[in-house]
Amino acid sequence: MERHNTSPSRLIQSARDGLSEMTWTTFFAILVFSCIATRVISGLQSRQREYDPKEPRTSRLAPYWFPWIGHGFQFVWNHVGLLESLQQSMNEPVFGVYLRGETHETVVSPSMMKTVMSSDVSSARVLDQALQNVFGDCSLVRNLHRNRNREINDDVAKLMSEDSFANDVSTTITKLLQRNASSLVTFSRSPVDMTPWERESHVTVSEEDQPVCEANLFELVRSFIGHNLTTMMMGEAFMENFPMFLGDLWTLDRNFVPLFFGARRWMPTPGVSSGFAARDRLLHIMSIFCRAFSAWDDGIDPGIELRDLDDMSELVKQRMRTFRKLELSPRASAAGHLSLYWDIIEHTTKITFWTIIHIFADSALLKEIRTEIGPYAKSTRLSRKETGFPFEEPPRLSLDLEKLLDSCPLFKACYYETLRLHSAGISFRKLDSDLTLVESTEDATETRMYKLSKGGKVIIPHGVHHSDSQRFSNPDQYDPLRFITTDATSGAKRVSADPIAPFADGLYGSKNNNFTERAILGFTASIVSMWDIQSASGEELAVPPHKTTWGAFHPAKDLKVKMKPTV
Known part of the structure; x- marks a missing residue:
């Protein structure tokens, strides 16, 4: 009898022949069947179950279509919209979201969110994952003990909350703005004579009754703030020697979400390959x-290009010295420095843009804001008679940033309302032990309890809280007055960020810290005071729709505007 050949090589060849005979129609049919089966099975598993109201329950997993990927595609595309729709369909404060083969417990009840974020049994994961997936870390997290790494990052938040640091930030930002705010647009016709931020935002000059500049507003504001904050943080030598640095940072920022969730260089995802290339250069x-x-810190000449580094911020100096004490090489610590820099720059540039556009889109609000900030942010210009020159001098800015922060509740409320509408960060936690969550009576009439198990991964979506109609009336409307209260005794107006304060996390603690608040309000006040902004089309200036990204949102389309000085 002839014996059958069952060698491994014969089996492999048979498999190849089978695959070659499979048509695209067959493959597509298998894929569709797999998705339908996955949806049916996950739907059955997510059915409502009976629970003892006195005992903590386990969360239900939201149904999904794609095997292993789960909700991944929708999460990367628009995590806020996905989680809001799942919250409504599941009708529970805690539910499971399936991402890349893992279930993430998603907590949407504000009281429960606060419990998870303040709990000692949960550890932050977002920075570690961002360092490795987005910023290309190969050794920082691996070489440092987790507690030591967390301590280093906590030092950043601690430093930014100190009064001495805040005072230094105010002084430095004021000097930068008094020197450069009048050069937001220079009315130069030649690109050679333009500032870097003008060239990057395609500024052109047109003659009307007086010179008027046209520019892409988001690109202009982002580039202007990026150049000035980079100079403030890293020093002038850094910006002069690495002029393409910001362009690569914007590319990395556009691809943050797919990189964070593990996209690979070879994947056919739009823009991701450019994100990897930009990260390598950064x-x-x-x-x-x-x-x-x-070399400079040791008294050694680092070379003529980077010889003068004394004007670096204390924040960056302290962090670099800390990494040196830990004996991390420059390449090993580069991801840590880049992540801190990105966390500050991307948030400040975007929130400033959204605050400015909301103020200028409402003429009544613009008038109120200019009246309120007028005593502390003034734009003046000397006449030709006063200067004795046959040409006009650029406008001058007078800025008292500390009084601006203390005495302008409406202006500050505009900033908080912008944070609420145009940022939606996500906090990730991993549980070091079991955790029981109890819903407060403020969040629901019927208190529910949930048990989360040790090792479980938790998602805390801040954007879901920001758009909650139970917390904010008409949540889609821009209404800064929701952050202002009037003292019953004195009648004084007070502004508070408490409604959003627990839900504004970034990679390094709260985004609403001394540094970013002073930077955003300083840049916003200087532009509102010194410049008139109108739509280039002649229509009313309108707030553009946003595109959901990590942290602060990106405008779906830039605005072409006309700009001229207020004086």
Whole structure:
């Protein structure tokens, strides 16, 4: 009898022949069947179950279509919209979301969110994952003990909350704005004579009754703030020697979400390959800068290009010295420096843009804001008679940033309302032990309890809280007055960020810290005081729709505007 050949090579060849004979129609049919089966099975598993109201329950997993990927596609595309729709369909304060083969417990009840974020049994995961997936860390997290790494990052938040640091920030930002705010647009016709931020935002000059500049507003504001904050944080030498740094940072920012969730360089995802290339260049520059700082800090000449680093901020100096004490190489610590820099720059630039556009889109609000900030942010210009020159001098800015923060409740409320409408960060936690969550009576009439198990991964979506109609009336409307209260005794108006304060996390603690608040309000006040902004089309200026990204949102389309000085 002939024996059957069942060798491994024969089996492999048979499999190849089978695959080659499979048509695309068959493959598509299998894929569709798998998705339908996945949806049916996950739907059955998510059915409502009977629970003892006195005992904590386990969460239900939201149904999904794609095997292993789960809700991944929708999450990357618009995590806020996905989680809001799941919250409504599941009708529970805690539910499971399936991402890349893992279930993430999603907590949407504000009281429960606060419990998870303040609990000692949960550890933050977002920074570790961002360092490795987005910022290309290969050794920082692995080489440092987790507690030590957390301590280093907590030092950043601690420093930014100190009064001495806040005072230094106010002084530095005021000097920068008094020097550069009048150069937001220079009315130069030649690109050679333009500032870097003008060239990057395609500024053109047109003659009307007086010179008027046209520009892409988001690109202009982002580039202007990016250049000035980079100079403030990293020093003038850094910006002069690495002029392409910001362009690569914007590319990395556009691809943050897919990179964060593990996209690979070879995946056919739009823009991701450029995100990897931009990250490689950014890390290379950061490594060079770290080496130069180490030499400079030791009294060694780092080279003529980066010889003067004394004007670096204390925040960056302290962090670089800490990494040196830990004996991390410049390449190993580059991801840590890049992540801190990105966390500050992307948030400040975007929130400033959204605050400005909301103020200018409402003429009544613009008038009130200019009246309120007028004593502390003034734009003046000397006449030709006063200067004795046959041409006009640029406008001058007088800015008292500390009084602006203390004495302008409506202006500050505009900033808080912008944070609520145009940012939707996500906090990730991993539970070090079991945790029981109890819903407060403020969040629901019927108190529910949930038990989360040790090792479980938790998602806390801040954007869901920001758009909750139970917390904010007409949540889609821009209404800064919701953050203002009037003292019953004195009649004084007070502004508070309490409604959003627990839900504004970034990679390094709260986004609403001394640094970013002063930077955003300082840049916003200077632009509102010094410039008139109108739509280039002649129509009323309108707030553009936003595109959901990580942290602060990106406008779906830039605005072409006309700009001229207020004086």
